[in-house]
Amino acid sequence: MFKTAFIFPGQGSQYIGMARDFYEKLPECKEIFDIASRELNLDMQKLCFEENELLNKTEYTQAAMLTSCVSILMAVLKSDVKPDIVAGLSLGEYSALVANGVFTFSEAVKLVRKRGIYMEHEVPNGIGSMSAILGMDKEKVEEICQKVSKELNKVVEPANFNCPGQIVISGDKVAVLKANEKLKEAGAKRAIELNVSGPFHSSLLKGAGEKLAMELEKIELHDMNIPYLSNVTGKIVSDKENIKKLLEEQVYKSVRWQECVENMINDGVERFIEIGPGKTLSGFIKKIDKTKEVINIEKLEDLEKLTNVSIKKN
Incomplete structure (x- = not known):
């Protein structure tokens, strides 16, 4: 069976102006930025759209990236193309979990803000x-x-x-x-x-993962609407009760992105749609299996690519 995966980039793909065209033209995308600003008491529009030094600081980057990715996701979901499975690279896993219904965006953006702060400050700068x-x-x-x-x-x-x-x-x-x-x-x-700014996904950040675990305990996970893959295992998560522990470990364990992609392909994925700033994940997939269809949705005009996507599902 032909399957489509939505995949989401992580930290490092951010840039000033990301998702601005979606924010300015589509009300459902603007709403995501408004929610982030309200929940975090931050001016998310200013952070993402105006020249500043904060966007590349981990404690701000992560919330900004999640907001941009989910904003673009809202536009993609209005198309006729729907995901059969989702995954994200590191921070991108939170966008995937919003896409499959485990977190509301409000829950996810507050979590990610804490995650960024904990990761930024766990190890002194320069160490x-x-x-x-x-x-x-x-x-x-x-x-x-x-x-x-x-x-x-x-x-x-x-x-x-x-x-x-x-x-x-x-x-x-x-x-x-x-x-x-x-x-x-x-x-x-x-x-x-x-x-x-730090030694991410190494055991030096175990303390940050443990702090995040305490925040995760305050949240009740919603049921998964579609499967998603964990960075920690590289495999589909079958039981939502495992998600909190996997997100804790993801902070200080290796990201097995290649395995995630290979397992999606083994599960029948033929089309990957990267949603968010940059084309990093699209490049990785082409190196893993150049025969798969890869589409990047980063700008408003990229939505036109979805109107030309052939329906190949059985």
């Missing part, structure tokens, strides 16, 4: 780091990270398994830089230190 490793297999990256961690008694771990040939590592800055050297010596094409 942690992340790097993208290109052209190295998973087993070798894991092996070298383990060796460096043991040698320095510092944390460096795989943080994101994005697609073939791209793995992100995370941890103490000194250990990440040492691992960069070792990985290049072992044959990695490149090791690119990322401009991030």
